[in-house]
Amino acid sequence: MxxxxxxxxxxxxxIKLSDLPSKLDLGADKDTxxxxxxxxxxxxxxxxxxxxxxxxxxxxxxxxxxxxxGKDSLIREVFKDFNARxxxxxxxxxxxxxxxxxxxxxxxxxALPARGKFGVHNRxxxxxxxxxxxxxGYILGENIPTVTAIDDVNDSFWDARxxxxxxxxxxxxxxxxxxxxxxxxxxxxxxxxxxxxRLDKKEKNWKFSAGDLKERKLWDKYMDCYxxxxxRTSKENTPWYNIPADDKPTARLIVAQILYDTLKQYxxxxxxxxxxxxxxxxxxxxxxxNNE
Numbered sequence: 270m271x272x273x274x275x276x277x278x279x280x281x282x283x284i285k286l287s288d289l290p291s292k293l294d295l296g297a298d299k300d301t302x303x304x305x306x307x308x309x310x311x312x313x314x315x316x317x318x319x320x321x322x323x324x325x326x327x328x329x330x331x332x333x334x335x336x337x338x339g340k341d342s343l344i345r346e347v348f349k350d351f352n353a354r355x356x357x358x359x360x361x362x363x364x365x366x367x368x369x370x371x372x373x374x375x376x377x378x379x380a381l382p383a384r385g386k387f388g389v390h391n392r393x394x395x396x397x398x399x400x401x402x403x404x405x406g407y408i409l410g411e412n413i414p415t416v417t418a419i420d421d422v423n424d425s426f427w428d429a430r431x432x433x434x435x436x437x438x439x440x441x442x443x444x445x446x447x448x449x450x451x452x453x454x455x456x457x458x459x460x461x462x463x464x465x466x467r468l469d470k471k472e473k474n475w476k477f478s479a480g481d482l483k484e485r486k487l488w489d490k491y492m493d494c495y496x497x498x499x500x501r502t503s504k505e506n507t508p509w510y511n512i513p514a515d516d517k518p519t520a521r522l523i524v525a526q527i528l529y530d531t532l533k534q535y536x537x538x539x540x541x542x543x544x545x546x547x548x549x550x551x552x553x554x555x556x557x558x559n560n561e
Contacts, residue, residue: 270293270295270296270297270301270302270303271295271296271297272390272532273295273522273523273526275527275531276458276528277424277509278512278523278527279508279509279510279513279552280499280503280508280510280511281347281499281503284452284496284499284500284511285496286375286492286495286496286499287492289454289512289513290330290454290511291455291456291459291513292456292513292515292516292519293513293516293519293523295522297417299518301490302519302522303421303518304505305522306346306347306522308524309525309526310346310347310348310349310350310364310531311350311454312348312529313347313348313351313525313528313529314318314350314351314533316529316532316533317351317352317355317491318338318369319539319540320386320532320538321355321384321385321386322356322385322540322541323383323385323538323539323541324384324385324541325380325384325445325537325538325539326384326445326446326447326535327381327383327384327385327386327387327443327445327447328382328386328387328388328446328447328448328449328450328516328528328532329381329382329387329388329389329390329446329447329448329449330388330389330390330392330449330528331390331393331394331395331417331448331449331450331451331493332344332386332389332392332451332453332457332515333392333395333399333450333451333452333453333495334395334452334453334454335453335455335460335464335482335484335488335491336460336464336481336484336485337455337459337464337467338453338454338455338460338514339453339455339514339517339520340391340392340453341391341454341511341518342517342521343517343521343524344358344389345499345523347362347521347524347528348387350390352389354386355385355386355387356386356387356388356389357380357382357386357388357389357476358385358388358390358391358469359380359388359389359390359391360367360390360391361376361377361380361390361391361392361393361396362392364376364410367413369410369412370412371386372435373394374394374397374433374437374464375435377390377393377394377512381446382404382446384445385402386467393450394434394437394533395434395450395498397430397434398427398430398431398434398494398498399491399494399495399498402427402494403440403487403491403494404489404541405419405422406419408422410428410491419520424448426546428515431498431501431502434502435501435502435504435507438504438506438507438554439504439506442506442507442530447531447532447535448506448507449510449520449527449528449531450502450503450507450509450510451509451510451512451524451527452495452496452499452509452511453512453514454512454513454514455514456489457485457516457523459514460485461485464477464481464482464485468541480522492540509528510524
């Protein structure tokens with residue numbers, strides 16, 4: 270099996286989405302790939318336990334991609350060996366009435382992971398420069414004082430929103446949050462196959478929505494918005510990673526490996542040591558328990 274290198278997926282310069290692969294051949298069959306995932310996710314689970322005890326960093330995992338790109342199943346498979354207390358998963362849907370009474374980042378602030386924990390966001394604050402950019406009419410529902418008509422949702426509006434997102438992430442990283450942004454790069458052909466499978470298999474019918482077909486017709490517009498968003502917000506401390514998503518087992522392994530290989534570089538993440546007094550009296554505590 271080919272080694273997975275962070276540098277092959279990390280976006281460090283301006284890109285064209287059409288140049289990024291949606292499929293990657295690791296030179297391994299499905300069973301071998303899944304075995305490799307089981308190994309790295311166990312390592313991740315152990316590392317998360319240490320991070321929980323250390324209690325100084327939080328990890329925000331952002332998953333963005335078109336419908337059927339495999340975000341849900343990736344969350345299930347990659348974080349399967351985590352202690353439940355150490356990971357929180359959020360899925361952001363259409364904003365509620367309450368959420369629309371606040372600024373667009375409010376609900377994302379509320380969902381941020383505490384120190385020592387992983388927060389996995391299935392769709393993220395980037396929905397606010399993706400879906401809303403494809404459908405600018407949605408912005409009117411936010412009741413922003415300076416936006417009274419579609420014409421107000423112009424280039425200057427998006428420039429400001431991208432600045433706000435970059436500042437939001439900068440603030441988080443400066444205060445101990447490690448951010449991973451994964452673009453689940455699915456080809457249009459593979460999406461068609463997966464949508465048809467949802468229609469063909471009765472047990473998958475519930476996943477299908479007619480709205481998926483409406484959004485599919487806007488594929489090129491979505492790709493333009495993704496490309497612009499990635500180019501504007503892939504920064505040194507908050508880079509985007511391109512994850513070839515046409516093959517689900519491969520995508521899961523790549524995400525898990527990037528997480529583990531990056532986090533293990535933080536050599537300051539260690540379990541806290543006992544204070545000298547407690548350490549010196551360990552034998553006494555054992556005696557107390559044994560003599561009960």
